[in-house]
Structures are given as structure tokens and as C-alpha cells.
Amino acid sequence: MREFSEYPTTRHVKHPISLQNTQNTKHMKKHIIALLCSLAITITGFAHSGVEKGPNGGRLLEFSKDETLHGEVTVKDGKFVIELLDKSHKAVALGEQTLTASGGPSGKAAKLAVEKKDGKFVIPVVKEGEWLIVQFKADSKAKSITARLQYDTGACDGCKKPEWLCECPPAKDAKK
Numbered sequence: 030m031r032e033f034s035e036y037p038t039t040r041h042v043k044h045p046i047s048l049q050n051t052q053n054t055k056h057m058k059k060h061i062i063a064l065l066c067s068l069a070i071t072i073t074g075f076a077h078s079g080v081e082k083g084p085n086g087g088r089l090l091e092f093s094k095d096e097t098l099h100g101e102v103t104v105k106d107g108k109f110v111i112e113l114l115d116k117s118h119k120a121v122a123l124g125e126q127t128l129t130a131s132g133g134p135s136g137k138a139a140k141l142a143v144e145k146k147d148g149k150f151v152i153p154v155v156k157e158g159e160w161l162i163v164q165f166k167a168d169s170k171a172k173s174i175t176a177r178l179q180y181d182t183g184a185c186d187g188c189k190k191p192e193w194l195c196e197c198p199p200a201k202d203a204k205k
């Protein structure tokens with residue numbers, strides 16, 4: 030905002046037109062540069078990197094504290110299907126693992142029914158843009174692990190995939 034307060038509006042009145050124009054141009058340039066800088070920051074701030082994808086093209090959720098167990102979320106026949114995968118992304122048989130789920134708009138998630146079908150968890154799909162929140166337990170004594178995703182089906186500007194399955198490479202400055 031410094032540029033604005035320094036702007037010598039009143040002094041300009043006595044300058045010949047040409048000088049006034051030169052000074053205005055200088056100020057304009059300063060403003061444009063400042064504007065571009067803030068735009069660049071904004072764009073970087075919003076740039077997202079791709080989500081972790083599973084072997085079936087679904088979205089990977091972390092179901093462990095050490096990347097040893099994942100849930101791969103795909104959508105089939107209007108249902109979320111969650112398959113358990115080990116650390117090398119091989120399917121894990123469903124046994125005593127449990128999953129509870131809720132979904133809905135941000136902050137207003139309601140409980141969803143979870144079925145076990147063909148060795149996978151099956152949950153009704155949430156509306157576009159809503160959240161799916163799942164609580165996974167490896168067995169009855171295990172601590173539950175919460176994972177969530179926003180079911181954003183809008184096409185990503187970068188990879189044209191739905192946002193919830195975005196394949197954009199990680200942002201360069203996030204690689205460090």
C-alpha cells in the first residue's frame with residue numbers, strides 16, 4: 030500500500046503534461062508489477078498437486094500411521110468402493126477391519142451406511158463437492174484412523190481429471 034500513500038497527486042497539477050504523463054507511467058508500472066507479484070503469490074497459493082492414486086485409478090486414503098495400509102476409493106454404480114491396499118498397493122483381504130463413514134457438506138456430515146461387499150467397503154456416494162469422512166480400524170482394539178476427501182467432480186484446469194482424482198504433478202516449490 031506504500032505506493033498509494035506516496036502518490037504525489039497534488040504536485041502533478043503544476044507539471045507540464047508530458048512530465049506528468051511520464052510520472053504517471055512510472056507509477057502505473059510500479060502498480061502493475063505489484064499487482065503481478067500479488068497475482069503470482071495467489072496462484073502459487075492455490076496451486077494444488079495431484080492426489081495419491083491407487084492401482085485402479087482411485088484416490089488413496091491413508092489408513093495407517095506409516096503408509097503400510099491404504100484405502101483406494103473408486104466410484105462404481107453410484108457408490109464409493111473402498112479397497113484395502115498394503116504398502117506395495119496389493120489388495121488386503123477384508124477381515125476384522127471396520128469402517129464407519131459420514132458424508133455431506135463441510136461441517137454438516139451425516140452418518141452413512143457402510144456395507145462389506147466382495148472384500149471391499151461400499152458406501153453411498155455423496156453429492157458433488159461434499160465430503161466423505163471415514164474412520165478405519167484395523168481390528169476392534171486398534172485406534173481408529175480418520176481419512177477424508179472432498180468429492181469435487183469439477184474438471185481440474187491442469188490435468189482435466191475430476192479434482193478429486195487430480196493427476197497434476199506436485200508443485201515445483203513443494204518438492205524440497
Ligand SMILES: [Zn+2]
Pocket residue numbers: 079185186187188189190195196197
Ligand atoms: Zn490436476
